[in-house]
Amino acid sequence: MKIFEKLSLISSIFLITFFGEIAVNIACGGEVDPYDYYISYFHNNVQGDEYTSFAFNQMAYLNSEENTESESEINSREWGKYLDVKPQDVHQIMYEADSAMKAKLQLYDGKISELPDSLQKNTFLQGLNKHKSALKYYIFAKSCEPFANVDFDLWNPKPRDTAGMSLLATEALTITKSEKDAFLKLRYAYQAERMFHYAGQHDDSKNVFEKFIKTDQSNSAVKGWALALYAGSVRRLGNPEESAFLFSKVFASNPERRVQAYKNYYYNSAPVSGALKYAKTDEEKANIWAINGFGNSDFDIESLNKVYQYDPKSQLTGTLLVREVNKLEQALIEANDIAKISFDYYFSYNDRSKSKDSVRNVNLKQLNEIRNFAVKLAAEKKYPQSELGILTAAYLSWMENKDAVACSYLNRLNPEKLPEKLRDQYRITDLLIKAKNIKKGNPFNENDLLPTLKWLDEKRFAENKSHPGDKYYDWADQEDKRFSRTTRNFYQQLLAPAYLKLGDTAKAALAMVKGDLEYKIVKDNSLFKNMSYQTTAFWQQYLSPKSMQGLLNYKKKAAGNDVMAMLSKALNQLKNDGFYELFGTTLLRTHQYGKAVQMFAKVSPDYHYFNPENWYADDANSKLYANPFIQTINDFPKKYVNAKASITKKDFAAEMFRLQKLTTSDKKNAALYYYKMANAVYQTGYYGNSWFLISYDWSTYANASPARYGYDVDYKKAQTAKNWYLKARSLSTNADFKAKCTFMLAKCAQKQIILNSKLNSFSYWNKDDVKYQNFINANYNNPYFKELKLKYGKTPFYQVAAGECSYLGDFIAKK
Secondary structure, three states: OOHHHHHHHHHHHHHHHHHHHHHHOOOOOOOOOOOOOOOOOOOOOOOOOOOOHHHOOOOOOOOOOOOOOHHHHHHHHHHHHHHHOOOOHHHHHHHOOOOOHHHHHHHOOOOHHHHHHHHHHOHHHHHHHHHHHHHHHHHHHHHHHHOOOOOOOOOOOOOOOHHHHHHHHHHHHHHHHHHHOOOHHHHHHHHHHHHHHHHHHHHHHHHHHHHHHOOOOOOOHHHHHHHHHHHHHHOOOOOHHHHHHHHHHHHHHHHHHHHHHHHHHOOOOOOOOHHHOOOOOOOHHHHHHHHHHHOOOOHHHHHHHHHHHHOOOOHHHHHHHHHHHHEEEEEHOOOOOOHOOOOOOOOOOOOOOHHHHHHHHHHHHHHHHHHHHHHHHHHHOOOOOOOHHHHHOOOOOOOOHOHHOOOOOOOOEEOHOOHHHHHHHHHHHHHHHHHHHHHHOOOHHHHHHHHHHHHHHHHHHOOOOOOOOOOOOOOHHHOOOHHHHHHHHHHHHHHHHHHHHOOOOOHHHHHHHHHHOOOOOOOOOOHHHOOOOHHHHHHHOOOOHHHHHHHHHOOHHHHHHHHHHHHHHHHOOOOOOOHHHHHHHHHHOOHHHHHHHHHHHHHOOOOOOOEEEEEEEEEEEOOOOOOOOOOOOOOOOOOOOOOOHHOOOHHHHHHHHHHHHHHHOOOOHHHHHHHHHHHHHHHHHOOOOOHHOOOOOOOOOOOOOOOOOOOOOHHHOOOHHHHHHHHHHHOOHHHHHHHHHHHHHHHHHHHHHOOOOHOOOOOOOOOOHHHHHHHHHHHHHOOOHHHHHHHHOOOHHHHHHHHHHHHHHHHHOOO
């Protein structure tokens, strides 16, 4: 056989399927949530929110770009105290003014009576009117702002007015030298330093700081802002190591500039030893090591030990400990197949290879190191919340599947005496330990968990109350949805798989839904709009008529005060349309068409059945419509129809039920009825034009992946179609009709060859691969092609098919 002929056959089977309809690919989930790409039950704010911007997050440079303190509010408070005015009035004028207000304030020089009534009542403006020196500074500061706050356009950068900034800096410096008011003197000095800095006069900027700001005895936040500028000038003047040290001081002293200081520390690219050269106190050394730990996404016991060594009372110790626990969660807690959330799901491997075991052993070694540190933290009691050590040791022991050890640690704590966040973490850890039988798939009393599950519900409802019932509102605050993730993970990663192991798929499906319902009141109660991608995929791919009937039975058990009632109530919050549509679909998959008709009859008349879209078509022609009763020779291009000729699931069920009955009531034409049903079932498979009558997604990359779901026996293997084609052929005496049946039998057989793992695991580019040759031979030796040529080669259909079907043509042309 020539290479061209081989390629022709392969192209017919693979390339068309892989690339021919890539526009109709909907088998994908939503975008990865950077706060939810691994399973975590140990909350990253268990030591408070002060450093959560630096919590472990391998998918983001920073867990959050937000500072825990507001610079504008701090400055407003300082001005409010200085002038004895309301801080909120300061904030309104300095930070909240719109363009109209700015225009009115532009020429404000103390004549408050000339302002609108709304502004005359502002206590900050009243205070400025009484304090002429403060008013003078306010007007000067406003004149500096246009130079300092220039919008940067990467593609069309505007040159800075360095000359103008230099003049302002000189003016501010002159006033600084004569100003007697310490509050204003500091701020004039800051303006002078800032203008010199932005003008590129870094020696002058440094001198202002060293002479007028460094020695200031106040505790104003302005000193930290000035120190940040000073650190920047030091870097510009060629000393990145000292600059890194100075930014570490800003990081420690000014929470409103902490994120910026952290970034600038790393912009210096200085080694930790370089910054440490300038540290004079243990606290300064601890801060440097903490920043080093926050910037390390790998395991880092060294930074944790160093911070604890130099400043054991610092909250940084607890924050770094929690960070290491979160790293271990990512490394050791594996997502269950039915609810994968890991970003590398499609690129991971599931075999227990030696390399994977060795990596796990390394991770367990790290776990023991962190646990030993946690136990030491608890024993030495230098850290203010030493209970964190015991709680950490308990959780890590649970992670290691040492439940008895975990219990022994947890029993040493009295939850009622713990701070709130530690008490919350205690209850979560206690729930996980109590669920040890769930994890192992043994029978368990789910109602023992009911009190904690109710508590978890209230916790997640509370953190979602700002946008009640709107699951797709905004991801802006996803980093704060810790209890939502914990609750979902428990239901979907522990409870649902446990129900599956016990053989109750319906309960597993209930647990999956319960895990997703983050809101006490559901705004849009459509079934699948309230499910995550993972839950939707589980329901649409794994559920059978039996499990759907089980769910229907459970829906009637929402009364009561047990876990079963809690799960059922969650499902009953959602509309029935999607439920009965899926129930009907599972019946289509199992060819119970009469029962499917009954289920589709329960769906609202205005329900919109799923129609996929061709992404590359214009809007008017993007929707795809099915008609499984049309006949085609080639699978590609799929022969979709227009909306008027389309067949819905309800129509399909009714027609197939009619044909099923006719096979027994009109036996004379039974061959034709079986043939029509076989064609219809074939068209609802992966290669047909009506695949979305039994499937909810289609992927160009799924044609050779193993059959995974129950309905794949038809969707991918075309087994029922094959059986009905055989039945139709056996009942007919018409040679041309038999030829049609045989040709379709060859196509069904080919689908099973494609899915044969012994045949399809070859390299497409390696033509010398024995598996490749075996695959080619299997297709050429398709028994139905042989039979078609030998028995029906002279039929009209054979002549048409040989001209239109490329792989039949390949078979005929072979030597």
